[in-house]
Amino acid sequence: MDTIASLFSFITTPVSWVIVQFHKVYGALFGDDSGWAWGLSIVSLVVLIRICLIPLFVKQIKSTRNMQVLQPKMKAIQERYKNDKQRQSEEMMKLYKETGTNPLSSCLPILAQSPFFFALYHVLSSIASGKKIGAINQDLLDSARQAHIFGAPLAAKFTDSVDKLNSLDASLLDVRVVTAVMIVLMSASQFFTQRQLMTKNVDLTVKTPYMQQQKMLMYIFPVIFAVMGVNFPVGVLVYWLTTNVWTMGQQMYVINQNPTPGSKAQDAYLQRVLKTVDSRGQVRGRTQRRTVKAIVAKGPDRNDIERKFITGLSKKGLAAQEDGTVQKSETAVIEAEGGAAPKRQQPKRQTKAKRQTAATTGAAKDEPKDEPAAGAKTSLQKQDAPQDDKPTSAGKSASGSSRQAKSGQRKGPQRPKHPSKK
Structure with a gap:
């Protein structure tokens, strides 16, 4: 000893x-x-x-x-x-x-x-x-x-x-x-x-x-x-x-x-800071301002708890500043990393009957433009040679184009097929 x-x-x-x-x-x-x-x-x-x-x-x-x-x-x-x-x-x-x-x-x-x-x-x-x-x-x-x-x-x-x-x-x-x-x-x-x-x-x-x-x-x-x-x-x-x-x-x-980032203690601490901001309208104390400043500096690297805090400020119409303070902002919105992104509104899907009606209406609008050409072609065919099958084929092509329009296919002149596929 x-x-x-x-x-x-x-x-x-x-x-x-x-x-x-x-x-x-x-x-x-x-x-x-x-x-x-x-x-x-x-x-x-x-x-x-x-x-x-x-x-x-x-x-x-x-x-x-x-x-x-x-x-x-x-x-x-x-x-x-x-x-x-x-x-x-x-x-x-x-x-x-x-x-x-x-x-x-x-x-x-x-x-x-x-x-x-x-x-x-x-x-x-x-x-x-x-x-x-x-x-x-x-x-x-x-x-x-x-x-x-x-x-x-x-x-x-x-x-x-x-x-x-x-x-x-x-x-x-x-x-x-x-x-x-x-x-x-x-x-x-x-x-x-x-x-x-x-x-x-x-x-x-x-x-x-x-x-x-x-x-x-x-x-x-x-x-x-x-x-x-x-x-x-x-x-x-x-x-x-x-x-x-x-x-x-x-x-x-x-x-x-000074809790560890991402811990339960940080969640409780930021909730206390949020309540203080809600009651006073400002961040109280140097330690809290330093914490807010560090969260702002992280940007997209914030964890879920820090994003939740920024979301809470945005919902109250407040925006965290780089110096650790908060200011009122009428245009304050939830940041992409701070909350859920706004949902994109998708157009409503039309029913099959409405799509067929729209296709029929479009085909009807296009028919008057094609009638003069079809009539001229018919008169020329009659002058050259009286053939009974020409108008029938023309009628079939017209009805075929109408059916194609009704089925929702592309309107207008079609691309010619390749010679090998005839």
Whole structure:
């Protein structure tokens, strides 16, 4: 233990110093030996660390979303180069570089917290063993050993023996009950955080193995925390429960204010924006204007939820502008990508009787034009040679053209047949 503590001395000293400074503040309110003074000092340490890690949390969100979007492309690369692992890795790295995605960014907050977690663990273990560490001197050590939270010392564990708990002036029942409740709350907060991420803040249009992995982690992580929690001191459980609650609240804020495109959370968020615009006639807040601006910039690349939002604005006679604001427009219509396209009105289909009547009428109009020519032809035929069959053939051709017109065939001069078809 001393060897491990010496390895983490570069971080245990700053952590113990921060705890001592917070203890001075809370000790003036609750008393130096109060469990609330030491417990709130640990909670304040968590809050301070998480505030410093907010930039990493933002990178984690961006990386997680980019990984979701890239899953189809990554799967295509794996199938294309499944027999060439080196080429597969090269194409993966090229894809990450082109999109600016870092797969490790999703783990940055956890990795950044790990040194502080181990440092606090060693500080509390040293307090349980009665050893000074970092900025905690003998007086502070005695004060910390006397501090209890609901009857459980900060340095006590679920697996501690009765003799060790007696040395810390605590009962086995109190320690077991307090640690069990904290372990359950710690695991439940971890499960709820992961669940709200999977059910509300995931793009439902992308079905990839990544989503299945996240679902598995949603059940695996709470079990891991429950198993490991029995070996954590009460102070470490306070630390981990506080950081889980912080993560849960931070995740809820992100889901409500900056949801993943294509998720249920985005649909709920845009509906709230639409109600705000309906009641106020304008987009309220910088965040909402930035969201509307991004939707307008996407153009035809909008997803179904974003098209639904643009449709809602158009129905209210409003048009989204490039700067994220909305303006009234009398000519506002639903965009092609924002809603259903206007239906093209097809002409009504006429009945067969009407089509035959129209064809007969057209043929009747054409007959007077052909009569002079037919009469002239008949007179010439009579002058040249008295043939009885000529008028009959002419009559047959006239009646034949009439029947062709009635049947809906093309009127007017017909194209001569090819000599081979005569």
